[in-house]
Structure formats: C-alpha cells, structure tokens
Amino acid sequence: MADAGSPGDGRRSGRRAAPDGARTTDLDPGPGAVYDVVANDPDGDLVDRSGVAPEDVAHISELMAALGELRATEKRIAEASRRYMQLNETDMMALHYLIVCTNRDVVATPGGLAKHLDISSASTTKMLDRLERAGHVTREPHPTDRRALAVRITPGTHLAAREGIGRQHARRFHAAARLSRRERDVVIRFLRDMTREIAPREDDRPVDDPGPG
Template structure:
C-alpha cells in the first residue's frame, strides 16, 4: 500500500494533475493509456534518480568524502587504468573548479591518504596526481561494485533495447540545451 507521500511524489510527473489545462505539457492526441505509460516512464526515471542519489551518498559516506572529492578520485582511477598522467591543472579543468580549490582539495585528499603528488616524469616544473592503492581498492568495493550491477542490467538487454534507451536518454539530455 502506497503511503501518502509516495502517492504525492508519484503524481508530480502526471501532467493531468500538474498541468490540467495543458499549458506546458502537450498531450493532445494521446490516449489515456499513452499518457499513463509516459507518467510511468517519468516515475521510473525519478526512481532511478533517487536510487542513484542514495548510492552516491552511501559511497561518499563509506569513503568519507564529498561529491567533488569523489569525482576527482573517479577521474584519477580512470586515468590510472589508462596509464595517463594527471596534473593538478587537468583535474581543475575536469572538475570545473578554481586552481585554489583544487589545491585545497588535493591537500585534503593527500592528508587523508587518498592521493599522492609526484614530480611529472617529463616536465620538471609540473606535478602529477595519482590515487593511492588503498583508495582505489576502497572505491572498487563501493562504486565499482555498484557500476558492475548497473552494467549487468544494461548488458542483459538486447542491442535494439539498448539503442532505444540510448536514444531516449540522449534526447532527454538534449532538453537541457533547449532551455
């Protein structure tokens, strides 16, 4: 049995309730069954978004890090897996934060034993940043395991089903630029 708060949350994506006059959400020519199915899609997306937030929060708590720290570590792990050197500048660019913020973050991550800074192998003026083995192992146990489960769900779909999902998600992402 749905709780009242679940019922309200589920109705937030139903244009029959949130936009009854159809001022924002075009649904002319759609059957009630089609509108209901679109609402189910939107509610499934909300469910996924909520689950992703909970998983991300659990990983941050497990690692005792904030969101930017976690993004930095994921980047450093991906770079290490590709045997690429990461400089503080490339991390600044990727994260979209100031170089001062990057320095403070790296100081904090280094104190916590998550990263190490070393001289760049070919540029004497530069440093490289790398994730430590212990942090990489911790991340594999939390974020890596979650990613493996999500990958398995996508892998279980047929190629045609994945093409539909890809097209849908890319079209959904493009709505950001439409504004």
C-alpha cells in the first residue's frame, strides 16, 4: 500500500511546494484562480484526496473554475439588469415569476409570489406596493376568486426585462443544444448531485459558529 503521507507534509493532498524565491504578489486574474482545489485545501483537511490522481484533482479544479466563471458572468448580468431597472434581487425574481405566469396564462397572486420568494405576506405587500408605484406591476380583482388579487407585470416592464436580462439568459439554450442528449443527462446528473452535496444539513455547523474553543 502506497504511503499517503502525513497530514502536514503535502503528499496526502498533492500540494506542490513553491521553489525558493518563486512567490508572487497576486493571484492570476479571473474567478478561476480562487477555485483551485489544492490552493483552497492544501493539507486535505476538507476533502481527503489521497485516492484521487493529481491529474484528476487538476481536472476537477478546472471544472470548479468553469462553474465559478459561469456564476461570475451571471452575477454581472444580474447586477447590470438591476441597475438598469433600479430594482433589487427579490424584485427581479418577482418579475421573473410574473413573466412566466403571463407566458403560461396563469393568474399570479400575492400568496403565490410569497411562496415562490419564501417571504412573508407583509414583505410581499410592501414589495408589490413599491413595484406598483414604479409602474412595474398592477393589482386587480382575481377573475375567479373574490378573496384574492391578481398580480400582473406591466407590458413596458415585461418588454424591458425580456429584451435585457431575458435575451441574455436565453443564450444559454444554445450551449445546451450543442450537447447530445447523453451529455445533457451527465450535466443534469452532475448539477443535481452537486446541489445535494452542498445543501445545508442538520449536522452542519453554522457559518458564524467558531466551534469548540
């Protein structure tokens, strides 16, 4: 059985020691630089990589960097859209929900919005008050339920959102279409598996919990 190395000597994790005098003052530019597996966990304290070949660790780092680049691009698009629309993230999520309801001929309600956004009824009312004052949504009697209101996105806001962030995000379709069905199945399985892996668990320590002293 090969020696996996001691926890601190770098062999277990595949950590590469920098030559004398080889230190640099900054990381390479771009989001990928901070997603290198070994750079984030040099001693293998977070993930035991003893059974993973160094070339596979490097390949996984490349995958993590690609995910980071995608998230960074989506963040830039979302921030630009929010600045243009002068709305916050929750507002934009609400408008997206209303657009989908419109496209599917579904009557949106404040209760449905609250559930989708995972916010309280009071917060939903305040948000809709703000969006209505800005001319982004309208509220009117529900066509079939007298106890409810129907919430609709205004045509102007619908067009602005569709031609802005909507058209940019729609380009993702082309990347997915270039894959075969088998390749898409692999991507779907990977993304769902990663979602399960990083989802909070009951035994997870809260991020602000320093742990045992």
